[in-house]
Amino acid sequence: xxxxxxxxxxxxxxxxxxxxxxxxxxxxxxxxxxxxxxxxxxxxxxxxxxxxxxxxxxxxxxxxxxxxxxxxxxxxxxxxxxxxxxxxxxxxxxxxxxxxxxxxxxxxxxxxxxxxxxxxxxxxxxxxxxxxxxxxxxxxxxxxxxxxxxxxxxxxxxxxxxxxxxxxxxxxxxxxxxxxxxxxxxxxxxxxxxxxxxxxxxxxxxxxxxxxxxxxxxxxxxxxxxxxxxxxxxxxxxxxxxxxxxxxxxxxxxxxxxxxxxxxxxxxxxxxxxxxxxxxxxxxxxxxxxxxxxxxxxxxxxxxxxxxxxxxxxxxxxxxxxxxxxxxxxxxxxxxxxxxxxxxxxxxxxxxxxxxxxxxxxxxxxxxxxxxxxxxxxxxxxxxxxxxxxxxxxxxxxxxxxxxxxxxxxxxxxxxxxxx
Amino acid sequence: xxxxxxxxxxxxxxxxxxxxxxxxxxxxxxxxxxxxxxxxxxxxxxxxxxxxxxxxxxxxxxxxxxxxxxxxxxxxxxxxxxxxxxxxxxxxxxxxxxxxxxxxxxxxxxxxxxxxxxxxxxxxxxxxxxxxxxxxxxxxxxxxxxxxxxxxxxxxxxxxxxxxxxxxxxxxxxxxxxxxxxxxxxxxxxxxxxxxxxxxxxxxxxxxxxxxxxxxxxxxxxxxxxxxxxxxxxxxxxxxxxxxxxxxxxxxxxxxxxxxxxxxxxxxxxxxxxxxxxxxxxxxxxxxxxxxxxxxxxxxxxxxxxxxxxxxxxxxxxxxxxxxxxxxxxxxxxxxxxxxxxxxxxxxxxxxxxxxxxxxxxxxxxxxxxxxxxxxxxxxxxxxxxxxxxxxxxxxxxxxxxxxxxxxxxxxxxxxxxxx
Numbered sequence: 070x071x072x073x074x075x076x077x078x079x080x081x082x083x084x085x086x087x088x089x090x091x092x093x094x095x096x097x098x099x100x101x102x103x104x105x106x107x108x109x110x111x112x113x114x115x116x117x118x119x120x121x122x123x124x125x126x127x128x129x130x131x132x133x134x135x136x137x138x139x140x141x142x143x144x145x146x147x148x149x150x151x152x153x154x155x156x157x158x159x160x161x162x163x164x165x166x167x168x169x170x171x172x173x174x175x176x177x178x179x180x181x182x183x184x185x186x187x188x189x190x191x192x193x194x195x196x197x198x199x200x201x202x203x204x205x206x207x208x209x210x211x212x213x214x215x216x217x218x219x220x221x222x223x224x225x226x227x228x229x230x231x232x233x234x235x236x237x238x239x240x241x242x243x244x245x246x247x248x249x250x251x252x253x254x255x256x257x258x259x260x261x262x263x264x265x266x267x268x269x270x271x272x273x274x275x276x277x278x279x280x281x282x283x284x285x286x287x288x289x290x291x292x293x294x295x296x297x298x299x300x301x302x303x304x305x306x307x308x309x310x311x312x313x314x315x316x317x318x319x320x321x322x323x324x325x326x327x328x329x330x331x332x333x334x335x336x337x338x339x340x341x342x343x344x345x346x347x348x349x350x351x352x353x354x355x356x357x358x359x360x361x362x363x364x365x366x367x368x369x370x371x372x373x374x375x376x377x378x379x380x381x382x383x384x385x386x387x388x389x390x391x392x393x394x395x396x397x398x399x400x401x402x403x404x405x406x407x408x409x410x411x412x413x414x415x416x417x418x419x420x421x422x423x424x425x426x427x428x429x430x431x432x433x434x435x436x437x438x439x440x441x442x443x444x445x446x447x448x449x450x451x452x453x454x455x456x457x458x459x460x461x462x463x464x465x466x467x468x469x470x471x472x473x474x475x476x477x478x479x480x481x482x483x484x485x486x487x488x489x
Numbered sequence: 490x491x492x493x494x495x496x497x498x499x500x501x502x503x504x505x506x507x508x509x510x511x512x513x514x515x516x517x518x519x520x521x522x523x524x525x526x527x528x529x530x531x532x533x534x535x536x537x538x539x540x541x542x543x544x545x546x547x548x549x550x551x552x553x554x555x556x557x558x559x560x561x562x563x564x565x566x567x568x569x570x571x572x573x574x575x576x577x578x579x580x581x582x583x584x585x586x587x588x589x590x591x592x593x594x595x596x597x598x599x600x601x602x603x604x605x606x607x608x609x610x611x612x613x614x615x616x617x618x619x620x621x622x623x624x625x626x627x628x629x630x631x632x633x634x635x636x637x638x639x640x641x642x643x644x645x646x647x648x649x650x651x652x653x654x655x656x657x658x659x660x661x662x663x664x665x666x667x668x669x670x671x672x673x674x675x676x677x678x679x680x681x682x683x684x685x686x687x688x689x690x691x692x693x694x695x696x697x698x699x700x701x702x703x704x705x706x707x708x709x710x711x712x713x714x715x716x717x718x719x720x721x722x723x724x725x726x727x728x729x730x731x732x733x734x735x736x737x738x739x740x741x742x743x744x745x746x747x748x749x750x751x752x753x754x755x756x757x758x759x760x761x762x763x764x765x766x767x768x769x770x771x772x773x774x775x776x777x778x779x780x781x782x783x784x785x786x787x788x789x790x791x792x793x794x795x796x797x798x799x800x801x802x803x804x805x806x807x808x809x810x811x812x813x814x815x816x817x818x819x820x821x822x823x824x825x826x827x828x829x830x831x832x833x834x835x836x837x838x839x840x841x842x843x844x845x846x847x848x849x850x851x852x853x854x855x856x857x858x859x860x861x862x863x864x865x866x867x868x869x870x871x872x873x874x875x876x877x878x879x880x881x882x883x884x885x886x887x888x889x890x891x892x893x894x895x896x897x898x899x900x901x902x903x904x905x906x907x908x909x
Contacts, residue, residue, distance in 0.1 A: 076795070076796060076797040077544060077545060077548055077582070077795050077796050078542065078544075078796075079582050079583070079585045079586035079796050080542075080586075081537060081538060081541070081582075082538060082540045082541055082542050082568070082570060083566065083568065085537075085538035085540055086537075086538065087535075087536075087537050087538075087583050087586070088535055088536035088537060089535055089583065089587065089591075090533035090534060090535050090597065092536075093533075093534045093535050093536050094534075096536065097534065108829050108830070108858050109853045109857075109858050109859065110849075110853075110858075110859070110860065111830040111833070111858060111859060111860025111861075111880075113510035113513075113828075113829070113830075113878075114510060114513045114514075114517065115507075115508055115509055115510050115513050116507075116508035116512075116513050116516065117501060117505075117506075117507050117508060118501060118502060118505035118506065118507075118602075118616050119539060119602070119616075120502045120505055120572075120604075120615075120616065121501070121502055122498065122500075122502050124497060124498075125497060128497055140564070142562040144560070144606070145606065146503065148502070148503065150502060152540075162497070162499050162501075163499070163507050163509065165499045166499035166500075166507070167509065171509075172874060172877055172878075173864075174863060174864060176860060177510065182538075182539070184540075186564070186565065195540075196538050196539075196540065204863075206864075207863040207864060209839070209842075209863060211839070211842045211846075211863050212863050214846075215846075215861070215863065218846075322843065325843055326846060326847075326850070375496070375497050376496060376497050376498075376499050377496040408533075409528050409533070410528070410531040410533075413531070419629070419631070422631045423742065423745055426631075426634075426635075426638075426746060427746075429530075430746070433529045433530075437529075438528050438529050438530075438531060439529065439530070439531060440530065440531025440596060441531075441635070443594060443624075443627040443629060443631050443632050443635065444593075444594060444626075444627060454592060457592055458533075458592075460531075
């Protein structure tokens with residue numbers, strides 16, 4: 070009883086995940102597609118510690134978010150430390166630190182783990198991994214296009230068809246202009262940061278919860294309504310407005326590259342972070358049972374100025390492991406698990422382990438991944454062990470094989486044997 | 490002035506590292522050799538969060554180490570959380586959680602980041618990465634041998650020659666026996682945990698600081714000395730003592746596998762953690778200017794019993810990124826930096842970016858990594874940008890090339906041109 074009480078729990082910390090080899094294989098598959106596709110566009114990998122000075126997040130996210138939604142603690146040197154909740158401040162910090170040596174433009178990617186302090190629920194854990202892709206030092210619609218194309222290519226590389234996802238595009242610059250127009254028209258609805266944020270937040274919930282939108286929009290101003298915004302929006306969709314002309318050019322460029330599942334969703338997507346300054350986009354699952362936003366990004370041209378020195382234009386996106394995994398499962402796109410071990414060497418007695426190791430060494434020199442039996446299990450159980458792990462082939466080292474030096478590999482799926 | 494005061498620092502948190510692409514390439518090279526070699530022996534990758542319940546470390550490391558040498562904080566749910574300082578408790582936890590489903594033996598590896606709260610100094614940072622390799626469910630000298638062979642193969646895969654490193658081997662079981670023999674002979678030097686630990690700690694410093702050893706050993710007991718221990722050690726090197734016979738068998742097995750740079754260093758290496766129960770080993774750099782311990786490991790058969798249920802034999806090692814990087818630099822083994830981008834597409838005007846993207850898409854479809862110029866830089870500067878990054882080839886998309894559809898790739902190192 071007292072011994073039982075002292076037993077340590079085998080549970081991980083609340084809200085984080087253990088990755089057993091079969092889970093890790095899925096993570097590595099996702100990370101592999103991310104890396105391969107980002108590198109095919111010339112993006113270079115960077116990295117940083119999960120620990121960052123807390124002040125890095127205070128500047129743009131505000132005191133409240135840092136204190137309530139992040140893991141922030143004080144170290145024994147009295148420094149306030151945060152487990153990074155997102156990667157963009159880190160990459161802006163790093164680019165600012167070496168802007169001169171690095172030589173713009175920069176194409177950078179990373180796959181950091183990120184922490185959020187929140188109640189764990191389906192798809193909302195406290196730690197997740199995220200592909201971060203950023204292009205620094207280029208501010209043309211072509212640069213915006215490259216980022217959206219790369220996001221789309223990642224979906225394709227995962228095996229998604231055009232009909233499986235939609236790319237919705239808007240512009241923070243255009244939304245800012247829309248807000249100015251609205252505010253100019255409504256007495257008492259001034260062009261303040263708070264009013265703008267409140268309006269953007271409501272636009273963000275409109276598609277998900279139209280009732281809430283209708284209920285709350287009039288609280289911002291009695292004359293405000295969906296119709297009112299739609300009229301203002303319509304008037305601002307003109308090529309004289311540069312932010313709109315840029316979006317039209319972007320959509321045309323994407324079309325020329327064969328990317329047709331794009332839609333302008335001007336007042337529909339706003340993105341959460343207030344550091345966006347230009348094009349914003351979000352990719353949605355089109356599965357009727359689950360029309361979720363999968364991931365998104367946009368242009369943020371001012372973030373590096375927080376660190377002093379000149380402003381560096383930047384555009385990028387972040388793509389979380391959990392929405393991707395969910396998407397791949399929903400659409401049946403996760404590849405079947407496959408062992409990375411090519412062959413398991415079975416032994417009929419412990420005296421033959423040395424011979425088995427010798428054979429394994431030869432096979433490894435040929436580039437094969439080889440495990441060797443170290444147990445006293447029966448041959449049948451050794452084979453069952455390999456089969457359970459998905460190891461495709463076995464070879465048995467018995468007295469006879471050891472004597473003649475002739476070994477046969479057996480394919481477990483078919484039973485076919487071939488000399489090794 | 491007031492603006493300057495508000496500027497954020499571009500420095501990372503104290504004692505952790507930023508990985509700019511050139512640094513990340515080195516990390517990825519090291520991680521790549523680790524993965525490839527571990528997988529060639531049939532090891533499967535697992536992972537876990539850097540956050541663990543603090544109690545996981547209290548059981549074996551003790552309150553003092555957890556409080557003073559780890560990052561431990563209390564979350565808002567009043568849970569004590571630690572940033573993992575080592576991976577072995579985590580892997581023992583995970584294996585214990587699913588011992589039934591997993592099916593022993595298990596060959597597992599991981600490359601976690603680990604945190605220690607200490608003053609940063611050369612080679613001793615607050616965050617480092619470590620390859621962790623463990624074999625669960627096999628307790629023969631052959632299993633010990635597999636782990637040492639794998640450690641040695643990793644060194645070889647890094648390009649190290651036999652003469653570049655030595656593998657020193659001992660046994661915690663044998664050292665325990667030695668301690669019992671010593672204690673039985675010395676009145677007042679009882680076989681307590683504290684006395685044993687004190688003696689092991691002194692043996693650990695003997696080679697590095699013989700004066701300190703001589704000064705402090707007599708404080709444990711007036712009759713204790715290097716000579717006294719040597720006599721007792723000699724007497725215990727007999728095949729009747731199983732822990733010694735096992736070591737002899739291990740060294741013979743390693744010799745048969747062609748691993749000759751092994752030495753029995755019975756009273757010389759003890760390993761820091763108190764969870765070892767059998768064979769222990771440590772690999773040393775033989776560079777005369779720097780005879781450091783690079784990494785090590787050993788057998789720990791009792792750790793899973795902390796979680797209840799039956800004991801699972803285990804043997805493994807941990808190999809840090811910094812000692813490896815240092816070793817590779819010292820011995821000139823770090824490969825020359827190489828871009829992962831194969832070709833940069835230059836453009837003579839922004840109107841040609843669409844053509845350049847078209848060409849890039851074709852080349853990517855052939856498996857090449859391709860970046861496209863998005864700047865208005867002159868061709869010479871575009872090429873210089875590619876060269877600075879080590880991108881080996883460029884192709885220029887000009888009016889003429891766009892019209893004819895004929896492109897030439899230029900190798901920057903030689904100036905040689907070839908049709909693409």
